[in-house]
Amino acid sequence: MRPLAALAAITLTLPGQAQTSIRPQTFSLPNGMRVVLLEDHERPLVRARLNVLLSRDLETVHPGLAALALRVLGHSDAGAFGVDEFEQLLAGAGIELVPALRADGLSWNLLARSRDQDLALGLLADRAFRSVATSLTLETDRLASWRETERLEASPRAKLRLLLEPDWTLQAPTLDHLSAINHPDLLAFYARALRPDRAVLILQGDLGLEQAKRLVLLSFGTWTVQAPPPVPATAQATAKTTADAQTPTQTPTQAATASASAPAAPQAPRILVRSPRPALLAMAVAAQPEDLDPESAALLALLLPGDPALAPAQLRLESRNLVGELEADPSGSAASAETSMLERLQAIRQRGFTEADLHRAQAAWSESRALITLHPEAQVAEALAEARGGSVSPARVQALSVETLNQGLRRWLDPARIRTGVLAGPVGP
C-alpha cells in the first residue's frame, strides 16, 4: 500500500495537465471501454493502467469484498492459461502486472518492454475479464486476507489508521465480514464491477495510435457486459447489516467500539488503540468531500500540510484523505491529545486562508505541473483522472476565489467528517 500511497501523493500534489508535448489521444471500443494513449517513443517501454470504477451500490458494501475478489482473481486461471502458466508467461517476458485497490476503483498496472506489448495486453485482458474464479482458492484467499488484516493490526499505528479509514473499499474487514463472503458473492461482484463500460485503459509509451487501436481491439474487443446474476441472499443480508451498523461517520468497528464502551453516543467517536509500549498519539482522518471541486482540493492539498498553525501536529495527504497526527507526552491524557488535534484543525478551518495564501498556492500549483514530466506513472494517473472527469483545470485554478477555497476548507474540515482516534500505551487513561 505504501508505494501506492506515495504515488497517489505525487499525483495529487502534481495535478493538472503536464507541461509536456505528449498529447493524449483517445478512442473507444464498441463495448464502451474508453482508451487514452500517451505516445512516447523515448524508450522501448509500455505502461498501462486498466481502471474499473467500483459501484457504491448496497449490494457491494462489504468491507473486504473487493480486496478478496482481487486476491482470488490473482490466483485464478486466466483465458487459456493455468495460473502457474500465466505467471511464467509474465515472468518470462519480464512483464509486471500489479493489481491495486484504491478509492478510485480496481486497477491493474502493467509495465512491459514494447516488444512484448501484444503479449502483455493480451495477458492483462485475460486477467481482467477472462479469469476463471473458482471456489477452489476461496478459503485459502479468505485466510490470507484475514492474516493480512492481522498483520496490519500487529502495528498499533497501522491499526488505528485502518480503523479510521473512511473509504469502504479500503476498510479492514472483520472476521465476520470475511466469513460471510461466498463464491456467488464474488461472481456477482465480478459481473457488476468488471464491465467494459466502467473501464478506462490508459496506455503510455512506445506505441502509436493505429497500433494501439489494433492491439486493444484484439485484446479487449470481446469483453462484453454480462447480465448481473441475482444478488445472493447472504450479500443482501450482510449489506443491510453493514449499512445499519454504520452511521454516516462511523465504520463498523467504530460502531462496535462505541456501543461496547459508552452508553451514550459521544460527540466525536473515539477509538482507542493500545500499544505495548509507552505512546500517546492522536490521529484524525478527514475524507475529501465527494463534490469538492478538484481545483479547491488541489490547492488545499498544497496549503494544509505545511500550515504552521498545526505545529507540532503533522498533516499529510493520503489518497483522498487528510491524515493528521499529534504526538503527545505518553504520560498525558488521551482525551486531551485528541482534543488538541481537533482544535488545531478547527483553528485552521475557522481562520481560513488569505488572498496571499491563495496566490502562493496558485503559483506553486502552476510550477508543480512541470514535475510530472519526471514521473511516467504520474502521467498515467493524471490521464486517468482526466478521463474520469476529475482533472484539475489550469484556468479554473487561476480563477478560483478565496471564498470558494475557504468554503472547500470548511467542508473538508467539518468536524462531522473527521474521524479521530488515539494510540496510547498499555496502561493509562
Next chain:
Amino acid sequence: MRRLVLPLLAVLGLSAQAPLLDPHTEDVQERRLANGVRLLVVERRAVTAFHAALVFRGGRAEEPPPLAGATDLLARALYGATWPEDLDPAKGGGSLDALLKEEEGLLEALRLERLHQRKAPEAATQAQALGASLWTLHQAVRARYSTSPLADLYAARGGHQTATAGADALLVQAELPAADFEFWCRTEAQRLTVLQLSRFSEARAALAAELRSRGPQGLPMIQGAALPGHPYGRDLADHLPALEAMRRSDLQAWARRACRPDQLTVVLVGGLSMDTVLPLVERTFGTLPAGAASASTEDPLLPEIPADLGDRRIQASLGGTPALLVGWRIPARPHRDHLALRMAARLLEGPSGRLAQRLVRQKAVAQSAEVWMDVPGGRLPGLLVVRAVPSEGHSLAELEGALHTEILRLQQEPIPTDEWQRALTQIDVEQLRIQDEPGALARTLARAWVEAGDWRQAEQEVQRLRNLGPETVQLATRTWLNPSHRTTLWLQSGTDESQDPLEAETARVLKALAATRIEDLAQREHLVSEGLRQLRMLSLDERRRTLKLLEAQLTPEKR
C-alpha cells in the same frame, strides 16, 4: 488457440525489436570541483523539471556510538523541510542561533535534572522551573518562524524534497521545475553553510518517540545477531539514551564532518545540461570549504567480522504473525562474488522466483517469502536475508527445512536455461525502467558510487551480470550461503517480549548488576540491551542457567 497465439506473439516480438537500451555511460557527464564535490549530470531534453540527489557517503555505519542516530537526525532536522529562517538566521531582531543555543542549554539541564530525579526521587527538583523556561524560550523561537502556509521554500515553488538515512549514506532527493535550478543551488549551499537545525529538538523528540513506540523488530534483531559489534548490526532503538543526550551543537559538529564536500556527490537528472549547471554549481557548492586533508582521505576504521562466524540461532516472541528470517553474511558490493549472489537472490525472489513457486505454491508451507540483498548496506559486508511466513498448520521448523532444501537445490542442481533467461530478461526490464524514471536513475548512480566506489559500476555490473554463467552463481552460493555464514531467527507468535518472564527477569537482573558498576545511565541501558540481545541467541536452558549465574552476582536483597 490463444494458448498458442500469445507465446508466438512474444517470440515474433523478440526478433522484431531494436536492441535493448542500457544505462549509457556516455549519457552521464561527470565533473569534480576543486573542493571535492562530484557532479553527475544526465540530460533529459523532453523533461521540464529536474531530479536532484545529494548523496553524502558515510551514513549510520560511520556514526560513533555516542552519536548513534545522527544521520537520521540530519535527515529530519537539516533536510526535513526547507524553512526560510534556517537559511537566513540573522533576519529579524536578535539572533535565532543565540536562542537555539539557549534552548540547547536548557534542554541539557532538564535532561540532567530528570536523570537526577530518577536516582533520587525524593530530592528537590528544578525540573518544573526549567520546563517553564523552556516553554517561554520555545515561544520566542517559534515567533521567528514563518507563519505563512506554504512556508517551505520548495513547496512554494511546486517542488518537494525528501531525505533518507541509510547504513551507507544520507540521501537527499529534490524535484523542482528546471527554472528553479539556480535557486536550488543557492539554497542547498546555504543550508550546508549555515547548518541551522532550528527544529533539532522537535526532530529528536519525534525520532525518540518513534523508536520507543516501535519496539523490537525482526530485521534489526537478525542484523544484531549476525553482525555483532559492527555498526551494520546496530539497532538505533538500543541507543535511545545516547540519542536523547545528543545536543544540537553535537549534531552540527557531526554534520560539518559527515557533509563535507569530498563526501558529497550531486546527481542531476532532467532538463538541464552540464554547460548550464556547471557554472552555477561551481559558484555555490564549489565555495563550500573543503574538509581537513587527513579527514577527507581516510575512511574510518570499522571492525571486520569474519563471514564464517558460525551458525547462529535466535528465538523471539514479538507478537503478531510468526515468521522465519534467515540471514547469510555476504561480501561487500565490490567483491567478485557479490554479483553472483545478486543473481542468486533474483532466482529466489519475486512471484516467479523459486521460493514463491516451491514454498508458497507447490509445497504450500509458506504464505509469503521475500529476499533482500545487502542488508543493511552494500558498502561493507552485510547480509542476504530471506523472510518467510509459514502457512496455517505448518511450523517454523518445517518452513526452515524447506528453505534449506531450496538453497541446496540452488547450490547443487543445474539451473534450467529458461529460468536463467527469465532472470536476465527481468534485469533488462529493470534497467529500462531505471532509465525511464529520473529519480530511479539518480538513486542507482548514487548507490553505485557509495557502495562500489564508482557510479560507472551501475552499468558495468549489468554487463557483467549478463556474462555470468550459472556455474559461477552456484559456486558463489556454495561459498557464501552455507551454515557457517548463517543466522536464523524464529519469530514466534504469541506474547510480547515484555511479557516473556525469562526475558523480563533477565533484564531486571542485568539492570541491577549494571547499576552497581556503571554510573552513566546511557551506557548502562546500552549494555543491558546488548546483553539481552546476545542472550537471545542461547537455548532456553542456557538462558536459564545464565540467569542463575547472573543472579548469584547480586547481593541477596536485590535477588
